[in-house]
Every structure is written in C-alpha cells, then in structure tokens.
Ligand SMILES: Nc1nc2c(ncn2[C@@H]2O[C@H](COP(=O)(O)OP(=O)(O)OP(=O)(O)O)[C@@H](O)[C@H]2O)c(=O)[nH]1
C-alpha cells in the first residue's frame with residue numbers, strides 16, 4: 001500500500017555531512033521524496049514533534065539536541081514507506097542496530113542517531129502536518 005512518512009536528518013547527521021548518504025539510501029530503495037527542506041526547529045516545534053516523550057528523563061536533552069542545528073526534513077512516499085523507512089534507519093540505539101542500516105553504519109550514541117522516521121501511520125500523519133503544509137508536498 002502506498003504510504004507517506006516523515007523523515008528527518010537530525011543535526012548530527014547534517015553536521016557530519018550525511019545528508020547525501022541518507023537521501024541516497026532512500027532513493028536507492030525506490031522510495032520517492034515528495035517534500036524536502038532544511039530548517040532549524042524551534043523549541044516549540046521540537047516539543048510538539050517529541051510530545052510522546054515529554055515525561056522521559058531524556059526529554060530536555062532530546063529537545064536541546066534536535067534544536068542544536070539545522071535538520072533536513074522530508075516526506076517520503078512509497079509502498080509500505082513507514083515500515084521500510086524504519087528498517088532503513090535501524091534500531092533506536094546505534095550499538096544494537098545492524099550494519100546495513102543507517103544507524104548501524106554511522107552511529108554509536110543513542111542520543112545522536114542521525115535520522116528520524118515516523119513509527120506508525122498515526123505518527124506519520126501527525127508529524128507530516130507538524131513539519132509541512134499541504135502546498136509543500138508535491139504530487140508527481
Ligand atoms: N539518552 C537517551 N536517549 C534516548 C533514549 N531512548 C530514546 N532516546 C532518544 O530519543 C529519541 C526518540 O526516541 P524513540 O521515539 O523511542 O526512538 P526512535 O523512534 O527510534 O527515534 P526517533 O526516530 O528519533 O523518534 C531517540 O532517537 C533517541 O535519540 C534513552 O533511553 N536515552
């Protein structure tokens with residue numbers, strides 16, 4: 001089933017020059033990027049994006065990190081795009097993420113794991129609407 005998901009290269013990924021690497025893997029897989037922009041998230045947007053984690057001990061550092069520099073935000077479309085993007089990213093903790101995944105190949109730190117992808121259809125819809133207006137998403 002064709003789905004859309006929200007993907008973001010996090011500030012560590014941008015700082016390390018991994019934007020192209022992430023985009024390459026998305027394209028190689030056959031998924032389609034239908035919206036993309038570089039932005040620096042406001043604290044408000046960051047808190048909305050990670051609202052599910054508001055009571056976790058790592059929430060303040062998570063918000064501080066995700067607002068620490070520019071991110072590259074995307075809407076990615078394709079067959080089972082939500083599950084496929086999660087598989088391309090790998091496990092939350094890069095130490096447990098197998099080689100071949102983005103986090104497995106490039107990360108070592110759970111707090112700086114390079115990339116975000118929505119974890120469910122519900123999250124995808126919510127996150128796309130937080131980060132993009134309808135006009136920014138291109139049908140092609
Ligand atoms: N320091 C710390 N950070 C955590 C921990 N669990 C999650 N995080 C961070 O919080 C982010 C969001 O957590 P989750 O939504 O559970 O993980 P995820 O869906 O794989 O990652 P995202 O794509 O960023 O949402 C993760 O990407 C981590 O950077 C933890 O136990 N300790």
Ligand SMILES: [Mg+2]
Pocket residue numbers: 119
């Ligand atoms: Mg998550």
